[in-house]
Structure formats: C-alpha cells, structure tokens
Amino acid sequence: MTTDVNDIVETIIAALVKTLPTPVTVTTETSITRDLGLDSLAVMDFVMVLEDQFDVSIPMERIAEVETIGDLARTISELRGHA
C-alpha cells in the first residue's frame, strides 16, 4: 500500500472514531457496514465528512463498491489522482 493510502487510512480512522457512538478498534480490514454497525445512510453521511477533508467528491456508485476502510482509502486516493 502506498504512503498516500496509508495517510488516508489514518485520516479516515481518526474521523470515524469521532463519529461512532461507541469506541471500536478500526483497522484497514474493518468492514464499514458489517463491523461498525452503520446503516447505508450513516455511511453516506460519513463519506460527506471525508469528501470535505480530502476536497474530493466520491460518487454514490463508488461508495457502493466499498467494503473495508482500505477500499475506501484506495477509492479516495484514486479520485484524488484524477483530480
């Protein structure tokens, strides 16, 4: 995994810990919908926070493909690369 993606993972985890009602250990492999108990709407709302932090728009169909924190970081990295 590239440094860029690692940095993104760290930022995501930091933002996520602030959002979650109960403390959870989050890693690259954590499944966003299964392990965090977030419904699809909560995931989309969290993604908006990330969009602002990374100044990137993540289309909904890309969010649908994301399973883990690592996937999300790679998606953001790709979208930033294209920007």
Add this chain to the structure above:
Amino acid sequence: MTILAKYTKLREHYHRIAGAGRDPFTVKFDAMLSPTEGMLNGRRTILLGTNNYLGLTFDQSCIDKGVEALKSFGTGTTGSRIANGSYDGHAALERELAAFYGRESCMVFTTGYQANLGIISTLVGKDDLLFLDSDSHASIYDAAKMTPAQVIRFRHNDPEDLNKRLRRVADHPGNKLVVVEGIYSMLGDVAPLKEFAQVKRENGVYLLVDEAHSMGVLGETGRGLAQEVGVEDDVDFIVGTFSKSLGAVGGFCVSDLPDFDVMRVACRPYMFTASLPPSVIATCLRSLERLQEEPGLRHKLMANSKRLYDGLRNLGFQVGPDVNPIVAVSLPSIELAITFWNRLLEEGLYLNLALPPATPNSQSLLRTSVSAAHTTKQIDTAIELFAKVARQLGVQPALVQTAAE
C-alpha cells in the same frame, strides 16, 4: 437459509415495532367518512396523516367526473402509454398541467414515484453528473441507482455545499442535473430555492424541483415553491404528483426544454407500465380545476397548518423549522414514538409514525399532514390529544425538546 434470510434483521426490527401495539405499516380503515375522518376498528378516527392537502378526495364534482369516465371508458386502459394506453383524457390532462405551469410540455406517469424514477434516471446518462440533496425522497435515490451517471450527494438544504461540490467537478464535460424538493416530506422543511437557483445559474447546470408536497400548497396560484419564491424561470423540470393535493394517484413532469417529448420513447418507467385508468385521469382533470378555482382552499390549509404547528409548539413539542401542512413532532426515542403513536390511535387520532432510517438524522417522528378540509375543532382536538397522551405517559414536552436537540 432461504432467499429471504438477508432480511432477518429487518424482520426482527419490524416485529419489535408491530409488537408494541398496533402495526403501523398495516393500519386498515373500514370506511372513510370524509377526507378527514375514517372508521378504524369501529371507532371514528380523525385523519391527520393522509397528505390530502386540499381535501378533494370527496369533492362531488371530482367524483361525478370520475364516475362518468368510468362508465364511458371502462375500468382501465389495460396497456402502456406507448402501446394502447393513451386516451383523450391523458392528453387533455397533460395539456392542462402544461397550461397550469405555463410550460411547453408535460408527461403524465402512473405514480409520482415513477415520475421521479423515470425522469431523473433518463435525463442523466453515463457521461453526466447527478446532484442530490441528502434528504431526498426514496424515489429520487432509486432513480440515482438506475442511472449510469455519477451521483453526488450534497448536504441537506445547503446551497453553499452544493456549490462547493459543483466547483470540484467544474471541468467535467458532462451535463449536470441538480435535484431538490419544494417541501421535504418528513419534517415539512422548505428548500432555500432562491439560493439554489443562484447556484444553478452560476454553474450553468440543470435544476429539477420535486413539488410533490408543495403543489396546491405554496405559490400565488398553487404551482409550488418555485412560484412562491419567484424562480420558476430557473427551474428546468418540475415533477409533481396527483396523490396529494389532487387527491388521486399519478405523477407528472413539466418542462420548457425543446424536444422534451423524446422522453416518451426513452423513459422506461413511462413506457413499460400501464397508464392511469380513465376515471383517475378524469378526477385529476377536475381537481386541477378545483385547485385553480378556489384559492380559499389553500388559505384554509395554511391557517389550519399554522394552528396545529403553533399549538404543538406551544405545548413544548419540537416541531420542524417551517410552518407547513406537514407538521412533524420529534421524540427522543423510537420506543416513546411507538408508544405515543399507539396511544393517539386509541384516542381516535391517526397520523404517521416515521422512524429511522426513513427519517433525517435518525429522528423518531410523529408526522402529521394537515388538510384544508379539517375543521378548526378537529385541529384543536388533535392538539388536546397530544397534550393528554403526553400527560398520561408522563412526558413533559419541554423536556422532550431539550432531549431531542
């Protein structure tokens, strides 16, 4: 593991809600006595959750037109608009709606859901971008799923957030379509449409406004929010429904875009479904006339809305930000909302129980919708019942408000 195993959690959630009393998803009325009263388990019940804004469901002239059409044209068209499902009435209703909105074109759909689904998913193609308000109705989200376009959400009722997201993709060569609603169906809050219109102009994008809950409610002649705030020229597409102010079922889209009619052979939720029965078309034609003939209905609706909104707010309940026919009381927990809803129903007041994830910010809502046909006494009875149930449950609304904020 059956094919339905994936819904185990949903089923458990459903049973918890239904198990607390009456099942809110299967309330069944034995008889309708008027637009605002029905029989529920042998009891006269005030209807305060039907979206019947102008109360036209029992208008005699609408019923007469419906019966006449039923006798002349039969029970149904038994076909789609592009096959055998277009009668004179369908074309006449499209003409009348276009005239009402002062637009060139109109397409009528079999439901309001299909109008949004069809229009939005067909307007944007794979090289285009679709921008949705995060509190959008399910029909808009489902349209987003159907389109190959990129879909971007912006923060609810936040034109600056939309602007930021549009600027990020300023160099994208595709067409961009922004979708907002006039009045949002859960909290009754109104879009800042003037500001959205400005963002639309500055970024050179298309704007679609869903006036489902604002047609017949807002605007000098009842055309909705765009008319109310004077930005109709900035709105490229207006989508609406017949199932609220017009008291029937169906949906439509009006536009001035040249060649809009090509949508009739491109839009699948229009093409591959049976068209509305002639009797429904006939009642809609008449209720659209009634809407225009009698602005007093709208004034009475707004007076009723204000009375209910103020009454509930004065009791200390947390209501939405705007005075509108949708008045939603936010309660601090799902359990309390379910209990409160059941108690109101036992007292003879029907309204909508709205729970997460169908609600903004995961709120638990008792959602009411006011009608022009409600009497002042009915509104006052509703307010008294809210106060009575709150007392019985030991709920102090002012404290509820603090807890919910």
